Amino acid sequence: MRxxxxxxxxxxxxxxxxxxxxIIYPFAYSFFLSFFSWNGVGEKIFVGIKNFKEMLFGNYxxxxxxxxxxxxxxxxxxTIFELxxxxxxxxxxxxxxxxxxxxxxIAYLPNIISMVLVGFIWSMMLNPQWGLxxxxxRTIGLGFLAKPWLGDPNTALNTIIFVNIWRNVGFYxxxxxxxxxxxxxxxxEAAYMDGASNWKVVWRIIFPLTVPTFQTLVxxxxxxxxxxxxxxYALEGVQAGPFRSTDVLxxxxxxxxxxxxxxxxxxxxxxxxxxxxxxxMVIPLSLLYVFLVERRSKR
Amino acid sequence: MIRLNRFQKTIxxxxxxxxxxxxxxxFSIIFFNSFKNLREIFLKPFSLPSSFSFRNYTLAWEKANxxxxxxxxxxxxxxSVVSILIVSSLIAYALSRYSFPFRRFIYLFIISGLxxxxxxxxIPIYTMMRELKLTNSLLGLIVIxxxxxxxxxxxxxxxxxxxxxxEIEESALMDGATPWKIFSRIVLPLSRPALVVVTIVNFVAVxxxxxxxxxxxxxxxxxxxxxxxxxxFGEFSQQWHLISTALWIAVFPIIIIFxxxxxxxxSGMTQGAIK
Numbered sequence: 001m002r003x004x005x006x007x008x009x010x011x012x013x014x015x016x017x018x019x020x021x022x023i024i025y026p027f028a029y030s031f032f033l034s035f036f037s038w039n040g041v042g043e044k045i046f047v048g049i050k051n052f053k054e055m056l057f058g059n060y061x062x063x064x065x066x067x068x069x070x071x072x073x074x075x076x077x078x079t080i081f082e083l084x085x086x087x088x089x090x091x092x093x094x095x096x097x098x099x100x101x102x103x104x105x106i107a108y109l110p111n112i113i114s115m116v117l118v119g120f121i122w123s124m125m126l127n128p129q130w131g132l133x134x135x136x137x138r139t140i141g142l143g144f145l146a147k148p149w150l151g152d153p154n155t156a157l158n159t160i161i162f163v164n165i166w167r168n169v170g171f172y173x174x175x176x177x178x179x180x181x182x183x184x185x186x187x188x189e190a191a192y193m194d195g196a197s198n199w200k201v202v203w204r205i206i207f208p209l210t211v212p213t214f215q216t217l218v219x220x221x222x223x224x225x226x227x228x229x230x231x232x233y234a235l236e237g238v239q240a241g242p243f244r245s246t247d248v249l250x251x252x253x254x255x256x257x258x259x260x261x262x263x264x265x266x267x268x269x270x271x272x273x274x275x276x277x278x279x280x281m282v283i284p285l286s287l288l289y290v291f292l293v294e295r296r297s298k299r
Numbered sequence: 300m301i302r303l304n305r306f307q308k309t310i311x312x313x314x315x316x317x318x319x320x321x322x323x324x325x326f327s328i329i330f331f332n333s334f335k336n337l338r339e340i341f342l343k344p345f346s347l348p349s350s351f352s353f354r355n356y357t358l359a360w361e362k363a364n365x366x367x368x369x370x371x372x373x374x375x376x377x378x379s380v381v382s383i384l385i386v387s388s389l390i391a392y393a394l395s396r397y398s399f400p401f402r403r404f405i406y407l408f409i410i411s412g413l414x415x416x417x418x419x420x421x422i423p424i425y426t427m428m429r430e431l432k433l434t435n436s437l438l439g440l441i442v443i444x445x446x447x448x449x450x451x452x453x454x455x456x457x458x459x460x461x462x463x464x465x466e467i468e469e470s471a472l473m474d475g476a477t478p479w480k481i482f483s484r485i486v487l488p489l490s491r492p493a494l495v496v497v498t499i500v501n502f503v504a505v506x507x508x509x510x511x512x513x514x515x516x517x518x519x520x521x522x523x524x525x526x527x528x529x530x531x532f533g534e535f536s537q538q539w540h541l542i543s544t545a546l547w548i549a550v551f552p553i554i555i556i557f558x559x560x561x562x563x564x565x566s567g568m569t570q571g572a573i574k
Contacts, residue, residue, distance in 0.1 A: 003397060003478055011393035011478065015386040015449050016405065022446035023412055026420035026427065033422060040426065089318065092311050095301040105561040106319050112557050112564065113550050114507035114525045120532050121325045121546055124332075124539060130344045132328055166321070171568070178569050188300055198301055206301075227416050230509055234529070250418075257422050258514065268422050275419040286414030293454075294410070
């Protein structure tokens, strides 16, 4: 339909202006700022690519790559466990059992609770003295396994990943289940008619037909893994202890930009450089995600 | 649908019940702890509370500043969601119904916001808010949440509106109805399912967000629930009975709302993630 452009402006402008002012402009400004040294109040000093050099090759490179490594590790673990468990549980629910809705709802419950609150709840469960986890291990005679899960550099990161899985797996169950339910029932009928076992049905029908869902979810997980912050903040603080064993780019970014006890530098320019570096890694996949979602919605 | 025999079904039920137990246990622990005193938590972490007194509740409610925080969270969420609904449905309508210069460009420009991790731009947002005197202000949070909610909401609404038949509107336009009339009388009422999805997804995102308040708010009278709990957790560490209570107060209304409206939540969040 056609009307005068002028008449459409009241429809277009509010969203466009808010979006440009508070999303696009800050992004552009982050790029700009990453070439400066600035403590937030005084004058901005142009330093060229020094911030990037410092992060990638200089004083902070050890910390940067330590955090980056953790992000990658988190991404791999979450892909295996969240997608894996999500698929398994969704498959269990896509059967002729009763109460699918109820189980589905319960599975999704943790996902609607703020991640930071989930973190706090689990930090109590994991409390070395009275936390349920260690108490449980002692009760079933595995007391030797009890340990300060969040205080031990060898277990802290995996513990954080576990808490993440606990909260988020329901989301993957939901999405996977929706994908499985979308499969035409005739395919199952035909397979059973031919005498296929359940095992075969899962691997020959359900799995191949949910591959596109897996693809989108892996991309989404990559983006989320590089944005992880709340859960580390809640369980280990911005210092990402013990000994930075749970440090991720999000907490590193926070420390460089806004400080934190005992942090070496607080420089908004340096912080912006960290943001730009994360952005560079995430943006190709983010665009891929937008592309995938756009393509799907067209069908 | 997979067909299971009775034996397989039993196994599946057992697995699912264990899974439910794993989900419910942490919630029940903070619930039980909220009736215990510190001594009881240490000595009998497994057992039911010996008495059901609400002493912890009044104490935690006051000390964690939860009254103020709940009001703030409510105001911020309500206004953010409403303003997201207004601005997004307006532009989605224009993008879906009219041809005008740069239409495709504007659409892609906004959708690409789905790909921007908005938190990474927090430094300029922070300095900008400081200059606009919008730090320590609920309005500041509302503005930011509105902006971050736009790409997703426009995406959902535009695609939905594309599927709504256009014949009625065309004849209405012939009869001299203004775009505003068509929007408010015809398109918006027909877009209800999409508006529900947008409302739920943004409600959850804004209510749960902790990052922007962490950066933008340091006045206790302006804190939202997740921030209030964070501050409380820092100040009262070791007071596990009070922390449990505060956490329980923070999560249980959401749990109730979720179970009451689970149908909408589940379909909304699934559509929200991948269309």
